[in-house]
Amino acid sequence: MPNNLEASIDIAAAPEQVWSILADLRRMPELSPTTLKMIAVGGVRDGAYTVNLNKVGWKVYPTTSRIVSYEPNKSLAFRMNENRTVWRYELEPTATGTRVVETRTVDPVKGVPAWLRGTIKVALGGEEKFEADLVAGMNETLSKVKAAAER
Incomplete structure (x- = not known):
């Protein structure tokens, strides 16, 4: 069963700047x-709704999602239509700026569809590698948000 994933970072910028x-x-x-x-x-x-074009290595694939939380300066989340996972950015004010927590949560009842779990196993190196790559990508994304906000 796929795991819920999380990454976070502290940014020396106000939540409004990070949110933008x-x-x-x-x-x-x-x-x-x-x-x-x-x-x-x-x-x-x-x-x-969002329409997305994604890549993993040389593999390019489309996805769609629906924004399920839009609270300016606090929370932005979208549910992927293909796999039911929810990707969320939570912004928390801190004494020095903003803490951003990015999560990917899996539907606790339905999980990830079997066809997708098979695809992850065959085409993306297996669940453990795929999830490690996702966390690395989350950390990279947050680092880039930090760099942009602190400019």
Whole structure:
């Protein structure tokens, strides 16, 4: 069964500054090592759908998601339609700026579809490697958000 994943970082910038970067989904390709394009259909808001183009190594694939949490300066989350995982960015004010926590959670009842677990096993090196790569990508994304916010 896939695991819930988490990464976090402290950023020396106000939550509003960090939010302006994360909520601009057009910037996701600049921030995430696995995102080539992310388009919010009708704008970034609660309930909006996104169309995404992703990559892992040389493999390129489309996905779609729905924004399930949009709280300015606090929380942005989207549920992937293909695998039911939820990707969330939580912003917490700190004495020196903002702590950002990125999580990927798996539906506790339905899990990840069997077809996708098979694909991960065959094409992406297995669940353990795939999840380690996801966490590395989360850390890279957060580092890039930090660099952009602290400029």
